[in-house]
Amino acid sequence: MKQINHHIFRKALAALCLAACACGSASARDQPLQVLHWWKSASERNAANLIAQRVGAHGVGWRDAVVPSGSGVGAGIVLRSRMLANDAPEVAQLNGIVVRDWARLDLLLKLDTVAAAGNWDKLLLPAVAATIRYDGHVYAAPLGIHRINTLFYNRRLLRRLGLDAPATWAEFERIAPKLQQAGIVPLAQSSEPWQVATLFETMVLAEGVDLYRGLFHRGDVAAYSDPRLAAALRRLRAAKRWMGSPIRERKWGDSVRELAENRSAMMVMGDWAKGELLARGLAVDDDFGCAAAPGTGRYHLYNIDTLSMLGIRPEARAAQEKLAALVLSPSLQADYNRIKGSISVLRHPALAKMDACARASWQLFNSGAAARIPSLMHRMTIDETVRDAMVAEVHRFFLNDSVAVDDTQRRLGTIARTFIQTK
Numbered sequence: 001m002k003q004i005n006h007h008i009f010r011k012a013l014a015a016l017c018l019a020a021c022a023c024g025s026a027s028a029r030d031q032p033l034q035v036l037h038w039w040k041s042a043s044e045r046n047a048a049n050l051i052a053q054r055v056g057a058h059g060v061g062w063r064d065a066v067v068p069s070g071s072g073v074g075a076g077i078v079l080r081s082r083m084l085a086n087d088a089p090e091v092a093q094l095n096g097i098v099v100r101d102w103a104r105l106d107l108l109l110k111l112d113t114v115a116a117a118g119n120w121d122k123l124l125l126p127a128v129a130a131t132i133r134y135d136g137h138v139y140a141a142p143l144g145i146h147r148i149n150t151l152f153y154n155r156r157l158l159r160r161l162g163l164d165a166p167a168t169w170a171e172f173e174r175i176a177p178k179l180q181q182a183g184i185v186p187l188a189q190s191s192e193p194w195q196v197a198t199l200f201e202t203m204v205l206a207e208g209v210d211l212y213r214g215l216f217h218r219g220d221v222a223a224y225s226d227p228r229l230a231a232a233l234r235r236l237r238a239a240k241r242w243m244g245s246p247i248r249e250r251k252w253g254d255s256v257r258e259l260a261e262n263r264s265a266m267m268v269m270g271d272w273a274k275g276e277l278l279a280r281g282l283a284v285d286d287d288f289g290c291a292a293a294p295g296t297g298r299y300h301l302y303n304i305d306t307l308s309m310l311g312i313r314p315e316a317r318a319a320q321e322k323l324a325a326l327v328l329s330p331s332l333q334a335d336y337n338r339i340k341g342s343i344s345v346l347r348h349p350a351l352a353k354m355d356a357c358a359r360a361s362w363q364l365f366n367s368g369a370a371a372r373i374p375s376l377m378h379r380m381t382i383d384e385t386v387r388d389a390m391v392a393e394v395h396r397f398f399l400n401d402s403v404a405v406d407d408t409q410r411r412l413g414t415i416a417r418t419f420i421q422t423k
Helices: 006-023 042-056 075-084 097-104 112-117 126-131 155-160 169-181 193-207 209-216 221-225 227-242 252-260 272-279 314-326 330-340 356-365 384-399 405-422
Strands: 033-037 062-066 091-093 141-147 150-154 185-187 264-269 288-292 300-309 372-374
Touching (some): 097 300, 141 330, 141 356, 150 252, 193 209, 209 227, 221 227, 252 272, 272 330, 288 356, 300 314, 384 405
Parallel strands (some): 033 062
16 A cells, blocks of 8 residues: 655645635635535534524624535545635534644644633533544534434334344344345445445444454554454445345435335434434434444444634634634534434533433443444544545445455555554
8 A cells, every 4th residue: 555644745735725825815804604514414404504593693604615425525625625725614524533633734723712711621521622622722613422323213114013123233133034024124224435334333343342442443453353353344244135225325314214214124324314314204212213233232433523613814713713602502502413413512411402312322422431432434533544445445345245354354454554654
């Protein structure tokens, strides 16, 4: 694999961006903030519109700049391209480790003053506060926490067939044939790379939390020869027979629709899918239920949505800081996360306003560090270049049944060595 000197790349990009920004014309003080994000589904749009309405009432304009793909894939490329073209947004959705990467470029606005004025250290959950800090400074305003390892299931279908939601993959394998015989797709799934990787990382977690941390947090090369990784790969391939035929590449919202329309029984997806089910008029505990992805009940595999302010236009700073402060108001936190399907980043949220799925997620996230697992796929760990290479390798394995398990393990291990060299 070709090695990349990330330090040289970062310095070059920073120099180019700062030069481009210095040449640009100043924006008017009352110009709305352009916000780069990837929220395109109905529920995501509703959540973004809520923020825009609330901050607009306080004199802060919000102008959407949506990443065309409708997912975080490629968002970094879009932002880098816009920076170099002297067309940078004032605000960008940068999640997890990506915040650190952009902070290293010295292109993000430090939000230390806002954080101190809002007493963020005591307002925010400690795990959230740690995520938005780098080198002693605050670089992002957190919005909500998503649980990635969530199993959504159609209560009406399971009830009709007298089936329970599976707690393990063995239980899933026992009920899947009954669903298939009834003409129901057991597991709604897309072949889109990031969606395949999302399912796969929950299967790795089901094989053992020590395995997951070794592979995706520590970059332990020896872990890539672990037989449990082979078992997770085989499980991913075996699960294809329960996904309907053919398995098409489609947006995650299409799988949600399949579940909502009683054509599939289950799907494994981050709890943004709950927001979409609610937007379709379905009710928690009546029409659908939330459980942990099989074998992962003790763990909260998560990512955190955050907004970072690009520190490139001094005249926008006041509005940027005001936006950062406003998104942490208790009322906005409660309403935004209810629509988005996520949970609040606050230490003392309005638990009474949460549904059963959200309360269970919040309680598990706050049960201790052992339960919290930062997600590989959703930008909470590992350099993006390395992560993208791993996703491509898992996707290749998923699509091509002739690719051997041990070959995929070796290739993933090679990618992990790159992670060790570049972190």
